[in-house]
Amino acid sequence: MPSSPADQTLAAQVVNSMERMSGRFPGYRRSSARGAGFRATFTPTGDAAALTTAAHLQTRPVPATVRFSNSEGNPHTPDTAPVTRGMATRFHLHDGSDTDLIALTVPRFVASTPREFLELTEALRPDPVSHQPDPAQVVAFVQAHPHLAEAVAQQPPIPVSYASAAYWAIHAFIWVDAVGARQAVRYRWEPVAGRVELSADEAATRTAHYLTDELHERLEQAPVAFNLRIQLAEPDDPTHDPSTVWPDHRKEINAGRLEINAPADDQDLWNTQAFNPTRVTAGIQLSDDPVLAFRAHAYAESHLRRSHNQ
Numbered sequence: 001m002p003s004s005p006a007d008q009t010l011a012a013q014v015v016n017s018m019e020r021m022s023g024r025f026p027g028y029r030r031s032s033a034r035g036a037g038f039r040a041t042f043t044p045t046g047d048a049a050a051l052t053t054a055a056h057l058q059t060r061p062v063p064a065t066v067r068f069s070n071s072e073g074n075p076h077t078p079d080t081a082p083v084t085r086g087m088a089t090r091f092h093l094h095d096g097s098d099t100d101l102i103a104l105t106v107p108r109f110v111a112s113t114p115r116e117f118l119e120l121t122e123a124l125r126p127d128p129v130s131h132q133p134d135p136a137q138v139v140a141f142v143q144a145h146p147h148l149a150e151a152v153a154q155q156p157p158i159p160v161s162y163a164s165a166a167y168w169a170i171h172a173f174i175w176v177d178a179v180g181a182r183q184a185v186r187y188r189w190e191p192v193a194g195r196v197e198l199s200a201d202e203a204a205t206r207t208a209h210y211l212t213d214e215l216h217e218r219l220e221q222a223p224v225a226f227n228l229r230i231q232l233a234e235p236d237d238p239t240h241d242p243s244t245v246w247p248d249h250r251k252e253i254n255a256g257r258l259e260i261n262a263p264a265d266d267q268d269l270w271n272t273q274a275f276n277p278t279r280v281t282a283g284i285q286l287s288d289d290p291v292l293a294f295r296a297h298a299y300a301e302s303h304l305r306r307s308h309n310q
Contacts, residue, residue: 010115011294012301014118018031021121021126026309030306031073032071033072034070034077036068037065037263041259042228045255052177054099055281056093065270066088071083071104079211079212089189100275100277102276104167105156105159108151109151109291111242112147158199162211164193165197166189169186171277171289174239184237190227190229219263227254227257228255228257229252231251239288240288
């Protein structure tokens with residue numbers, strides 16, 4: 001995606017602010033610093049084929065790689081922390097190309113624009129003495145952006161397992177069919193095992209890496225499965241604002257089933273890979289969401305720094 005000087009400047013400012021918020025850990029992602037990769041297969045149902053020409057959403061299974069993580073830029077953040085979890089999926093298409101889908105355990109983003117996100121990360125900067133954000137700064141941010149109150153206040157679940165959480169891709173995308181008709185959609189991974197959460201007291205009894213350890217143990221018994229649920233927008237549903245959600249009663253289809261089979265063979269490789277929500281394939285286009293477009297620039301800045309061990 002072309003990057004203007006303004007995009008590059010704002011991306012650097014955002015990454016700098018994220019470093020001030022979480023700390024600087026050379027060689028690691030500025031978000032989702034610690035994660036684990038897994039081999040998977042995605043089998044489409046064919047129910048999406050009438051709405052998009054995307055190759056992995058037709059009828060033929062495709063291999064995939066999934067990276068689970070928590071959202072923190074500090075790789076030492078324990079799995080017991082009440083933070084957002086991530087599920088980044090790379091579909092390996094049969095023509096040799098790839099397409100990515102990045103999803104989180106919350107249904108909405110915490111900002112409507114890149115500039116708002118920068119302001120929020122500044123508000124969340126920890127105090128040098130208490131090492132905690134100043135609540136007054138967060139309150140001031142919400143008062144200045146009341147439309148973000150619900151997004152900022154949302155509490156991510158602490159899942160029993162990476163396999164027992166739902167993951168939302170947050171942004172709207174545009175599907176394009178064989179004759180050029182367009183349909184706005186949002187994606188959600190729904191765990192076949194069901195959603196199961198821990199209370200704060202239960203989480204306190206778990207180990208620092210319990211989510212990764214539990215998933216390895218679970219996979220020794222059977223594959224872990226998710227259904228790819230697609231919410232179809234109606235004409236008045238906004239596509240530009242990831243801090244909003246569409247009504248629950250919008251039509252949904254099941255686009256396919258992802259089965260995770262085993263840990264990835266090369267964890268070091270997948271820890272260096274740059275997943276990118278704007279890496280789409282024919283039949284899928286980006287919406288008019290400015291945060292979605294901006295993520296490509298912020299990810300590129302983060303990847304540049306960590307690839308230089310900064």
